[in-house]
Amino acid sequence: xxxxxxxxxxxxxxxxxxxxxxxxxxxxxxxxxxxxxxxxxxxxxxxxxxxxxxxxxxxxxxxxxxxxxxxxxxxxxxxxxxxxxxxxxxxxxxxxxxxxxxxxxxxxxxxxxxxxxxxxxxxxxxxxxxxxxxxxxxxxxxxxxxxxxxxxxxxxxxxxxxxxxxxxxxxxxxxxxxxxxxxxxxxxxxxxxxxxxxxxxxxxxxxxxxxxxxxxxxxxxxx
Ligand SMILES: C[S@@+](CC[C@H](N)C(=O)[O-])C[C@H]1O[C@@H](n2cnc3c(N)ncnc32)[C@H](O)[C@@H]1O
Numbered sequence: 001x002x003x004x005x006x007x008x009x010x011x012x013x014x015x016x017x018x019x020x021x022x023x024x025x026x027x028x029x030x031x032x033x034x035x036x037x038x039x040x041x042x043x044x045x046x047x048x049x050x051x052x053x054x055x056x057x058x059x060x061x062x063x064x065x066x067x068x069x070x071x072x073x074x075x076x077x078x079x080x081x082x083x084x085x086x087x088x089x090x091x092x093x094x095x096x097x098x099x100x101x102x103x104x105x106x107x108x109x110x111x112x113x114x115x116x117x118x119x120x121x122x123x124x125x126x127x128x129x130x131x132x133x134x135x136x137x138x139x140x141x142x143x144x145x146x147x148x149x150x151x152x153x154x155x156x157x158x159x160x161x162x163x164x165x166x167x168x169x170x171x172x173x174x175x176x177x178x179x180x181x182x183x184x185x186x187x188x189x190x191x192x193x194x195x196x197x198x199x200x201x202x203x204x205x206x207x208x209x210x211x212x213x214x215x216x217x218x219x220x221x222x223x
Contacts, residue, residue: 001138001185009138012183013114016136017089019181020067024092027068028100036213040131040160041070043209043217045078047158048127052080055154059126062087062150064115064143065133069097069108076106085125086110087118115143123152131160132215135173135184141195148199148222155222157201162186163208163216172213189216196220 004012020027027033052059058081063071066086075084086108088094094110101108113119115130115137128147137143147157162173164186173186187195189206196204201220209215 001140001187004138004183008183012136012138013089015182016184020088020090021092024068024090024096027093027096028070032213036210036215037067037070037132039209039213040215041074043160043207043215044071044129044131044158045074047156047217047219048075048080048129051127051156055126058082060124061085061127061129062118062120062125064118064128064130064147065089065136066097066110067093067133069094069100069110071129071131072097072108072110073101073104073106076101076108077104084108085120087113087115089114116146118146118150120150122149125150126152126155127158128155129158129160132162134159134161135177135186136181140185140187141198144195144199148201151222153222157196157218157220157222159192159218160209160215161192163189163214165189165216166214168212169214189218192216192218 061084063086066088069086072084072086075082086097091112094112097110163169164173165188202223203221207217
């Protein structure tokens with residue numbers, strides 16, 4: 001996100017928190033969930049499957065900005081030897097996620113916290129995911145550094161957010177979504193790639209999802 005003062009950074013985070021606290025109960029039934037969040041979750045599952053095919057070992061996943069825990073529940077219900085932690089700034093989202101996991105009988109843990117201050121030790125996870133949340137972060141480079149810190153050697157970062165590098169994405173994210181969500185920043189691919197490079201990720205690559213509501217998937221590895 002272009003330079004923000006510390007007071008506007010608090011304001012940006014609080015606005016996102018309020019917005020998602022009030023959305024927690026109906027989030028899973030929303031149209032955006034259908035058209036954007038669920039396809040993102042499917043893409044995360046595909047990328048995680050790819051990582052698992054390469055590594056074939058038990059693994060731990062951290063999902064930052066986990067929302068109602070859709071990814072965590074899918075992982076916990078998968079046949080993979082995986083343990084999963086979801087973290088979100090909005091307590092209501094974590095509560096909805098815990099209730100969803102408990103209802104399905106899945107083992108997943110959820111914690112309330114800010115992506116900029118990840119309450120996890122260095123090298124605790126094999127995969128860190130973050131979908132449809134990154135544009136709310138006022139200090140995006142710092143968050144990518146924090147994500148890298150929590151990953152083990154052989155680990156992978158998978159980040160999904162709005163793709164705004166074509167006309168459909170620009171209208172969707174920079175014009176419409178920004179009007180609804182306020183001061184958010186959907187970083188272009190070149191900026192996301194620079195964040196990943198600066199944090200020391202290797203094999204950085206991307207893919208695009210969806211024609212309408214286009215999403216940018218960025219992947220980077222830890223050696
Ligand atoms: C659109 S939802 C995405 C949820 C889920 N990842 C998905 O794709 O369905 C964005 C989530 O990011 C969370 N969020 C926003 N700012 C955050 C921050 N600074 N730290 C952690 N989570 C944050 C919000 O509370 C919200 O649950």
